[in-house]
Amino acid sequence: QAAKKGAYPYYMLKEIDEQPGVMRTLIQEYFNEDGSVKIDQELLDALSKADRLYIVAAGTSYHAGLVGKELFEKLVHIPTEIHVASEFAYNPPLLSEKPFFIFLTQSGETADSRQVLTQVNEWGYPSLTITNVANSTLSREATYTLLLHAGPEIAVASTKAYTAQIALEAILVKAYGEAKDIKAAKDFDVAVELTKVANGMQELVDEKGDIEKVAQDMFATTRNAFYIGRGVDYALAQEAALKLKEVSYVQTEGFASGELKHGTIALIEEGTPVVAIITDPKTAAHTRSNAQEVIARGANVLFISSRDVAAEGDQIILPEVDPLLSPLVSVVPTQLLAYYVSLQRGYDVDKPRNLAKSVTVE
Ligand code: G6P
Secondary structure, three states, X not given: OOOOOOOOOOHHHHHXXXXXXXXXXXXXXXXXXXXXXXXXXXXXXXXXXXXXXXXXXXXXXXXXXXXXXXXXXXXXXXXXXXXXXXXXXXXXXXXXXXXEEEEEEOOOOOHHHHHHHHHHHHHOOOEEEEEOOOOOHHHHHOOEEEEOXXXXXXXXXXXXXXXXXXXXXXXXXXXXXXXXXXXXXXXXOHHHHHHHHHHHHHHHHHOHHHHHHHHHHHHOXXXXXXXXXXXXXXXXXXXXXXXXXXXXXXXXXXXXOOOHHHOHHXXXXXXXXXXXXXXXXXXXXXXXXXXXXHHOOOOEEEEEEEHHHOOOOOOEEEOOOOHHHHHHHHHHHHHHHHHHHHHHOOOOOOOOOOOOOOOOOO
């Protein structure tokens, strides 16, 4: 039943719309009545013994891992590396003394990630798979599993699994911080923050007509585009770019906004769409000045900014949420943008060319 399209023309749109509900389900699944986090103590003990975390993933899950690294390092101060599975598999980094591995995988079947898990098991290190599919291969073969409870994701382009992964990473960080008695984590009321996120996501999906119009006005014929941002906005920019390119075939790059001027700005032409993601007060002014640099070279800039750092003329205003969780809301307009650009170009949004939902070859 959950996998039926119902009144939706495409699964991708249905799955985008389901995200506020997924946030609420995660709160129900992972919090006790008294507000404490419901995560296996054994897993928390194993995590607590680690001196470094290694997040391994592919595609959109890798991008959720970029945000996870920020959460783990900023809130609970554990060094965290994030690796592309296919790279790690044959070129592993130098490991710390007590590594702990986290596999992020919607399907639990990605061959590149499994290859790394097999190696990790041979080494004898502990691991956790965060997946949407109970009993999937990576779930069975890892030491621990946490489920995303996002419901079946049918569209090839991943949407609700990305936000579920980030939310669950935040819940895990909270549980870890509580176990280690870390003040920042104790003060971080994840259940309340995720409820705010759910409401914020709802506001955004309710206003999807605005994005449909932007898609038409700015992206109707373009062959290339850029997303720019700093910090978590850069992490988000990379996911936003992947989403747009995979369903609309617009060549899109997600760039650290300060890095664009060191070469890539040469690609900006009259009318090139550039989407600036601005949610962090510390770097808002810098990203705005980077946006001015591309405007001066003819780019057509779309500003997506949080309410607290918004400037006059910004086209998409994001509801305020905890700054570390901002990708959970800022991703929504970028998912919708990818969807509408694809739709307007007449493509099969759910089944983009050359792509598979789950890639079981290395
Ligand atoms: C495929 C899908 C992507 C997905 C990636 C990783 O390439 O098309 O949408 O992000 O695999 O999948 P996983 O199931 O491991 O998250």
